[in-house]
Amino acid sequence: MFRCRSRGVGAPPDMRIPAIRFTPLALIATGLLNATLLSAQQDYQAWPREPLSAQPNNNADRADPRIEKCLIDFLYDVEVPGEESGVLVFLGVKEGDLVEAEQLIAQVDDRDVRQGYRIAQYGKRAADARAEDDIEIVYSRAAAAVAREDWQEMEQAHLRVNKSTTENERRKAKLEYDRSKLAIEKAEKDRILAKLDADTKQAELDAAQIAVDKRRVLAPFTGVVLEVLRDEQEWVQPGEPIVRIAQLDTLKIDGFLYFDEYDPGEIDGCEVTVEVTAGRGRVHEATGRIVHVDPRAQPMGKRYRYRVRAEVANRQVKGRWLLQPKLPTTMTIHLGTGGESQVGDRRAPAK
Template sequence: MEHDMTATRMTALSAAVLIAVAMAGSVRAADFMADGTAAYIQTIKIPAQEAGVLQEVNVRDGDRAQAGDLLAKIDDRQAQAAKKVAEVKLAAAEKRGNDTIEIRYAKAAGEVAWIDWDRDRQVNLASAGTIPDIQIRQKELVYRKSLLQHEKALNDQVLAKMDADVYRAELEQAELALERREIRAPFDGEVKTLNIRQSEWVNPGDPIMEYVRLDNLYVDFNVDGEQYDPIDLEGLAVTVTVRLARSETVDLQGKIVSIDPTVQGLTQTFTYQVRAEVENSKPRGFWVLRDNMPVVVTVHTGQ
């Protein structure tokens, strides 16, 4: 009985569309019509990527979301702390890498040590033995030490910049850990089924919710193989007529994207299935086309 009611509805829908289109004069002789059924293009189970307590759930069954919306979140307190540590380490390393105090001090100390050492040497050149040799050697050592301190200060600056690179990578890792604890909408769509509730524990790979795409849907329909070959239909534009409540109709546009190579029927009269991708519409805030809805497809073979 249910099958008969569905068939009756499809026949009524087809008849209504034929009358409406004929009155509008928009169907050319080259176009043909067929009954079709809508189907989701994409249905996914959004998994948890990290283990933890599901701290936040912002949606319920049937809620719609835009791409990037935060749907749920796993406890991220430890990841937040790791991020703060990485930020402090990075800031300290960058400060050391940009600090030139030790470099400038070592250079100035070297200049003074050179003057002090050279003065004693000049005195002994003018009057040999005036200044003990050990004192001159000690001042030479002070000068050479200042040169090494300058070199070390330059090297420490390079190492500090390398540390900054390491801590920057740690910060990126901490930010990724936070991102992996956020469950965001991968595309515009709707939550079909929420599998895990707030405060429940999840493991990596656990399906948190089933999510469906609604901005575009497939429409499947059968074509008479005696009338059209697959090559005749490839890539053609289609108009999909959806019947709403109170006998209202909405037309959606799309095009044929695939043709099933399998034929149906064992005699000379056979059909094959054709699939069109249709751009959905939500004129009143709700998507017009839904999964498994009966529609009428007008194939524009003249285009």
């Protein structure tokens, strides 16, 4: 135990300051308290008091991310199947051929469905002719006019000369007139039914056309034939692939960035420049844009990364595509050309 006594300057001899006693435990507690207060003060000073959106934009001072060893590949790579079974009577492509969208590349035997299409055509023509025919309506109207005149003449003759016509004759004339009016309505309804029948025949014709089209194998997009999986005169089943086609006018490039370096919000939608190393050290460039930022984080040791995907337009030079999938590729993302920074976040205190 320590004891300290002191006397105030100029104080009377009988006015003394009480003794202060310090124990080792008290000294340790005091030191820990001072250290805690100092650390809290430093954290408070390091923590920003305004949202991130209020901070100045430093994109101009930051280097654009450059991703080495990106993965460049086909945007679409599909095996094109046949939709109906039959003999493959035509195969118009070979490996390496360039094809346009909707180009005919194969044909399954369609003789039977073409005959069905011709039958549907004739049925549609006959139905259209019946729907356009109004002879019955015209005749019924003319017959009704004559029947009305006959009935009215009988009534007038009966009024002029009593008993010149019998009651039975007048009733028959009135009945004939009423029948003629109903014949008009029937002719009009028959024409409506004929038009509905024409619509039915049109649906049958459309179904026959679909049956013909399903035996035609078309290129789904502009691309290149990678593989031919069937031969002419070979029997194919529905769903079996016939050729494999890949799209080359647009390619996709995947790369990875780290969360602690670039926020996904400032990357999404940005313009990119890719450099593809070709043969003999040549480097081809192309431009595109970020189209997707993967929301899933991937742990890499103590850090986390995320995948970004860009699409770039390819072009042909002397009949050959300039960019080739699977080649070494570098992608540079140009900040501030489409992405948006996060708003309202707070930065973690510096460690």
